[in-house]
Structure formats: structure tokens, C-alpha cells
Amino acid sequence: MSSSPAVRPVSFARGAPSTDIVDVEGLKQAAVDAFTADPAGMTGYGTAVGYPPLRQWIADKHGVPVDHVLVTNGSMQADAFLFDELVTPGTAVLAERPTYDRTLLGLRQRGADVRLVTLEEDGIAVDEVAQLLEGGLRPALAHVIPTFQNPAGYTLSLAKRERLLELAREHGFLVFEDDPYVDVRFSGEPLPRMLELDGGAASEHVVYACSFSKTICPGIRVGYLVGPPALIAKVRVRATNTYIAPNMVAQGIVHAYLTGERFPAALERVKSALAERVGALDAALRTHLPEATFRRPEGGYFLWVSLPADAGHDVARIVTEAADRGVAIVAGTDFLLEGGENSFRLAYSAVQVDDVEDGVRRLAEAVHAARA
Template sequence: MTPAQLITFARGAPSVDIVDIAGLKAAAIRAFDTDSSIVTPYGASTGYPPLRAWIAAKHGVPVEHVLITNGSLQADAFVFEHLIKPGDDVIVEKPTYDRTLLNLLKQLQAKVHQVTVNDDGIDTGELRKLLESGVRPRIAHIIPNYQNPAGVTLSLQKRHELLGLAAEYGFTIFEDDPYIDIRFRGEALPSMLSLAPSVPGAAEAVVHASSFTKTVCPGVRIGYLVASPSVINPIAARATSLYISAGQVSQGIVYQFCVVGDLDKSIATVSAALGERARLLAESLRRHVPDARFTEPDGGYFLWVDLPDDVHVDKLVPAGIEHGVAVVKGSDFLLEGGEHSLRLAFSGVTDDQIDEGVRRLAEAIAAVRG
């Protein structure tokens, strides 16, 4: 690594060194050897049948409740397009994924309400007050595990509270969960999808989305939805009219990768690598930027940093580029605020880049202050 190389904490994607290239090559060969007559033509818009069945078994639902998409962002777009009309109230987290906030919901002309995210997830008390004030959301978009961008996890208690509110006020919880398997420590929490049948009135309140992007590799572009057929069927019809079927070859490769156990090995590799990177990033921030405030994540790709009020990210981001480090400003994830916050992605940097990257960020902060 030379000083001229840009170190980027901006992109939420795994570095190539932790992608199981050999496993994917072998899976591709098996996909063509065992099922070439199915993976090479057009397929059904609901997805490649063996992978669809594998996903259904993973979530303990009938196969009719699963639809495979070209990445989880397309799953998001389908759900929003199906459920939201212009002017509908929508709940999102504060902060939330910028493509959800800016690219999708604003295009649909939804009335977006952001609800504060705490260390244990969305503030359900604040949400209840909003509901009691008369707001009637069509949907609440929640990233429950290792949230993008805040890195926090929704507690079990709050999962139950959200389901209760959905049942009481009649809105859909869109559980957007691509990071669930990238866990460094702690016990896995049950999804709201799995909890919903035990909450009176919430049995069909959850639409669940996830992806193989974070656990296999981004290039496979395979996401999926799990929901009742009343949601899945019209979305499948829409998918047929848009692109006939999601990429069959990619689905065949992912299925073969999963069915022989390589997905579990990949999850273990990615989780171990990113856990170490998260630890190194936190150590480096404490050393080089001691007045930064952050919650060290238990999994996922991201760490959210709050900086002192004399550091404005509109100045810091370009200063960072000048010093050889890329970050994303917190204001990108908020309707208002975030001018003194950053999202740092530790997924795409190698261990030896992290301390140098944070040192460069500290130099940029000093330059902005000066």
C-alpha cells in the first residue's frame, strides 16, 4: 500500500480476499452439469425452483411464500411499489439506508417519517407517540440486524413491541434483513417474520427480505422476499412484465453453493474477517479520534460515528479525499441532521489499511477544524 492509494470506508461490500472464489467456481460447474436445461433458459418470475425451496425451508414457510429477485434492493423496490401510493405515510429508521430513503420512497412520493434509532434499535416509544398523534403508516421499514448505517441490532423486546404496534395500528413491517448472518458475537435473535404468528393480529404483518450479497458475493445479485401469497403473487406478476425472470444462472450457482454447505463456510469466513476489522476500526478510532462517539457493532458491515460540533461533514468528506481516505457523510441517511456524523464501512478494507485510514481521517478532521 502506498500513500497515493485511496483507502475507502465508503462502500458496503466485502473485499475480494474473503470471497470463496474456488467454492463459487465449483458451484458453477455443478449448476451446469446437473441442471443446465433449467438454469440456461428463461425461468419463472418467482425464482429457480430448487433455490426457492431451499429458502422456504430455511425460513420454515411454504414455497409459495418466497420470491427471488435481482438483489435485495429490487425486493425493496417491489414491496414499496406494491404497498405504497403517493401521499402514504411511511415509517423509516433515523438514520436509514440512503437508497431506501432517497431513491425509492421519495420517487414514490411517500410521506416519510423518521423515528430515532437507539443502541437497541428503533425507539418504539417515539413510534407509539407518532401513531397516537394520528399518523397511520402503510409500512414501517426496519433493518433489524446490524443496521445500515447505524450498525445496531433491534432488541427482542422491541421486535415484540413492533409487532404489537403493527397489529394495533394496521401497518406492515418490512423486515429488511440482509446482514442477519454476519454476526461477530452474541446470540442470534428470531426474525419478526418467525415471531409474527405468536402475536395476535400480526400473523401476516411482516414482509421479510434478505440477500446472498453479503454472505456469498455482491456479483451474484440474488435477493428474495418472504411474505404471504397475497403479497408475493402480484409482485411476481410485476416481475414477469419487467424482466421475465431473475438471473437463472446466478440462482443455480447460489443453490449449489448453499446445498453442499459452502454458504455456512463462507458465512464463518466473512464473519470472522469482518469481526476483526470492526475491532481494529474501533481501536484505531479511540487512538486517533478520541473525541469520536460510536457504538461498536456486534455484526454487519458498518459503524456510525458522531463527531464534535466543530467538524462539519460537508467539509470533512472532501478533505478526507485530499488526505487519501473516503467516508460517507451522515446527512445522506437522514431527512435532516447528520452534519457531524459519518458512516464507516469496514467490510471492504483489509486489516492493514484500517489504522492508516483512520490516521488519515484524523488528519482531515484536524484540517477542517483548523
């Protein structure tokens, strides 16, 4: 079928907030405040480690000395620098199955020997990790998205966080704790970061990455790394050779916004909107696609849907049929090296709550049409 011009497009594809939950006025004021308070710092090149006041704010947040922190143009830039430092052709890297498609792309572009480990509802299967290590695998790092994982929305349990760190210490690999969604929890109790569990300032086995894309807005493009200072110093050299310094204007605005009066309320508004949207998505899936299995997340942007494996589903056809009905989703195959034909990711962050049920209804029609 061809989509009618009257059909309202609904995109469950992009992991970004809708503009109505971004504090645009607050960001405008933060820009004015930043340029007023520090015109030289905002307009100069700066240094490769980032805008000094923001770097200090991050260090204080995580309880580490400032030389443990490097601020980048988004957390994907932080990922790229770290991969460039640690991964060469043939380097073994552990990652979750499924995992963020850009992570897979970055690792494969560098020739990594990527070993995907089953992702369970309470996080990466640490027993499977242990078996790989006992079998002789010697990874340089394990990439984990521990909180509201992309694409699944799952969270790594405390017991598994502790066990993964034990394995890292025993076998001498780094845990790359990629954690951009941690601050958009809307239900449940927060868990300690693995950076904290490994000693914070004394941590030797964790490199932590985060971003302000999910708590402020994605257009700001500010992320950061926290890790052992010797490693951060090496990454700093790469950053210097790449761009001399990251975007001081963006980082200065982020700092002014974080330290201003509006940020706490704005973050609560984001979390409240996400909670409402995931509630509507949960209800709509149960109504219109009852054969689907999924776990309702306690935060973040994403929900992973699996259809019965023995029912002959083809997610590529589902994506096409959904697009014909004005609905965008992302195929599960994008997040795996193999498999995923019966799965897809739904991002609810950008979908207005009034559009959720109609979008899922059309998606269910697409699922059934694809099988036919």
C-alpha cells in the same frame, strides 16, 4: 493539501467485502455443478418467482410454504417491487433515522410521506412510533433494518421487536423487515426474526427481505422476499411484467453453493475477517479520534461515528479533506432528510486490517483540518 501518489487509498465508503474473503474457487465449482445438474433450468427463462430449487431452500430455511417466497435480482429489486405495490404519493411510511440512503431515495421517488423515527442503540424508538400512531398517523408500512443496521450497525432488541409487532397488529400496518446482514454475526447471540415472532407461515404483518450479497458475494445479485402469499402473488405480477424472470444462472449458482460443502466454512471466514477488521477500527478510532462516539457492532459491515454536536463540525468538509488524504467515507447527511452534519458512516468490510489504523489516522487529520 493534495494527495501524494505514494499514499495508499483506503475506502471506508463501500459496503462490500474485499475479494480475499470471497470464495472465488468455490463459486467457480458451484457454477459447474449447477450447469451439470440442471442445464435446462439454468439456461431457460424460468418464472418470475425465481429458480425453483433455491425458492424451496429459502422456504425451508424460514419454515414457510413456498408460495410465501419470491426470489429477485438482489434485495433492492425486492424493495422496489414492494414499494411499488404499497406506496403511492402521500402514503405514510415509517423508517429509521438514520437509514439506508437507497431506501430514502426509493420512498421519496414514489412520493411517500416519510416519517423518520429516532434510531437508538437498541433499535428504532418504539415509543416514538406509538406516539405518532396515537397522534393519528396511519402508515402503510414501517421499514426497519433490524440487524446490524445500515448505516449505524445497531441491532433491534427483542423487546422492541415484540413491541413493534404489537403496534403493527393494533394499527394495521406492515413491518418491512429488511435483513441483509443477519447472517454475518461475529459476536453475541442471534435474535429471532420478526417474521418468526409474528408466526412464520401464519405471519400477516411482516414482509421479510434478505440477500446473498453479504454471505456469498455482492456480484451474484440474488435477494428475496418472504411474506403473505396474497401479497407475494401481487409482487409476482410486477416481476413478470418487469423481466419475465430473474437471473436463473445466478440463482442456480447460489443454490449449488449453499447446498455444497464449502459454504459453511466460507461464511465463517467472512465473519472472522469482519470481526478482526471491526476490532482494528474500534482501537484506531479510540486512539486517533477519541472525541468520537460510536457503538462497536456485533456483526454486519458498518459503524456510525458521531462527533461532538457543539463543536461546529461540517461533514461535507470532512469528506473533502479525507478524500484529499486518500480516504473515502460517507457523510451522515446522506442517510437523513435533515441533520447529520457531525456524523459519518464507516464501512470496514472491504478494508484490509493492516490498512485500518493508517486510514483512521488520516481521517482524524481530515476531521481536524476541516474544523480549522
